[in-house]
Amino acid sequence: MTVTVENTHAPTSLNLTPSRRAVLDIVKSAGRPMKAYDILSKLQEVIKHAKPPTVYRALDYLVTNHVLHRVNNQNAFMHCQQHVECSKQQEERVSILFSCQLCGAVIENANHSLTAIIKQMTGSLGFKSDADMVECSGVCQDCR
Amino acid sequence: MTVTVENTHAPTSLNLTPSRRAVLDIVKSAGRPMKAYDILSKLQEVIKHAKPPTVYRALDYLVTNHVLHRVNNQNAFMHCQQHVECSKQQEERVSILFSCQLCGAVIENANHSLTAIIKQMTGSLGFKSDADMVECSGVCQDCR
DNA sequence: TGCATTTAGATATAATATAACATACAATAG
DNA sequence: CTATTGTATGTTATATTATATCTAAATGCA
Ligand SMILES: [Zn+2]
Ligand SMILES: [Zn+2]
Ligand SMILES: [Zn+2]
Ligand SMILES: [Zn+2]
Numbered sequence: 001m002t003v004t005v006e007n008t009h010a011p012t013s014l015n016l017t018p019s020r021r022a023v024l025d026i027v028k029s030a031g032r033p034m035k036a037y038d039i040l041s042k043l044q045e046v047i048k049h050a051k052p053p054t055v056y057r058a059l060d061y062l063v064t065n066h067v068l069h070r071v072n073n074q075n076a077f078m079h080c081q082q083h084v085e086c087s088k089q090q091e092e093r094v095s096i097l098f099s100c101q102l103c104g105a106v107i108e109n110a111n112h113s114l115t116a117i118i119k120q121m122t123g124s125l126g127f128k129s130d131a132d133m134v135e136c137s138g139v140c141q142d143c144r
Numbered sequence: 145m146t147v148t149v150e151n152t153h154a155p156t157s158l159n160l161t162p163s164r165r166a167v168l169d170i171v172k173s174a175g176r177p178m179k180a181y182d183i184l185s186k187l188q189e190v191i192k193h194a195k196p197p198t199v200y201r202a203l204d205y206l207v208t209n210h211v212l213h214r215v216n217n218q219n220a221f222m223h224c225q226q227h228v229e230c231s232k233q234q235e236e237r238v239s240i241l242f243s244c245q246l247c248g249a250v251i252e253n254a255n256h257s258l259t260a261i262i263k264q265m266t267g268s269l270g271f272k273s274d275a276d277m278v279e280c281s282g283v284c285q286d287c288r
Numbered sequence: 289t290g291c292a293t294t295t296a297g298a299t300a301t302a303a304t305a306t307a308a309c310a311t312a313c314a315a316t317a318g
Numbered sequence: 319c320t321a322t323t324g325t326a327t328g329t330t331a332t333a334t335t336a337t338a339t340c341t342a343a344a345t346g347c348a
Contacts, residue, residue, distance in 0.1 A: 051297075053296085057295080133280075137274070198328080298340090303337085304334075306332080314325075
């Protein structure tokens with residue numbers, strides 16, 4: 001099955017097999033980052049024989065294709081929030097994940113200034129940023 | 145024992161007990177991020193009865209006091225590279241860790257533009273960045 | 289059809305991190 | 319000094335996160 005998804009980070013087509021689709025639906029509908037083994041529990045309601053590799057393989061695929069993001073400071077996975085209108089000029093931009101240490105909520109954001117400064121820093125260091133994503137932890141508005 | 149360490153991120157004094165001191169020395173002398181269980185192996189050469197909690201407790205302390213940083217995208221720990229001259233105006237700055245996915249090397253860096261843009265973004269989102277640290281993964285100069 | 293490639297199933301285990309409880313040690317107030 | 323409190327450590331066990339490996343099925347294509 002091939003499906004088109006509007007997503008700044010994503011390619012235009014995905015091979016969404018049943019287990020990938022199910023994992024994507026689970027994470028997307030959660031609306032917040034989910035842990036791999038919580039995803040597994042949900043997945044087993046639909047695919048009984050699902051095992052850790054089932055989940056991690058699907059997550060690898062979806063993260064590689066930028067449909068999901070890995071939130072490193074939580075060991076969790078979230079749906080990409082950048083479903084965008086104006087995706088044309090944004091292919092080269094850097095996004096940032098603001099991750100709340102208290103409630104786990106993540107806000108994905110981006111802007112041109114951030115992109116510019118990161119590009120400038122990586123350039124002067126000879127560093128190639130392949131992730132186009134940075135992470136920042138803290139405390140969100142609701143938790144303050 | 146109380147010791148003074150020159151470090152942008154660090155407080156002026158630390159309670160470096162033997163196990164904390166040993167963990168710090170191990171990570172510092174590695175010159176690159178180390179995994180907790182690799183630290184444990186080294187530590188056991190000095191403190192035979194060291195166990196995982198020995199290492200994790202020391203790491204917690206040293207990370208909390210900004211002598212070490214946790215590199216989330218590697219599950220590793222590195223010595224702070226910002227031992228600074230000009231620490232006066234830099235208390236509020238944001239640092240960034242550029243982490244190479246191939247060799248694991250990390251470059252810690254900071255500048256005022258980055259600090260400004262992160263502060264602006266967090267401010268407009270009502271997000272309180274407590275870490276003053278962001279992470280960016282990619283490929284370093286040597287690995288290209 | 290035959291062959292290569294990708295995806296998935298299944299079992300086991302590796303790697304990372306913490307819980308819980310007991311003990312020792314250090315600072316200080318009475 | 320000694321009781322009390324807070325901090326740090328020892329020890330055992332276990333929780334959490336992630337991958338290796340081998341087999342088999344499904345898919346795409348010559
Ligand atoms: Zn995204
Ligand atoms: Zn929050
Ligand atoms: Zn630092
Ligand atoms: Zn490298």
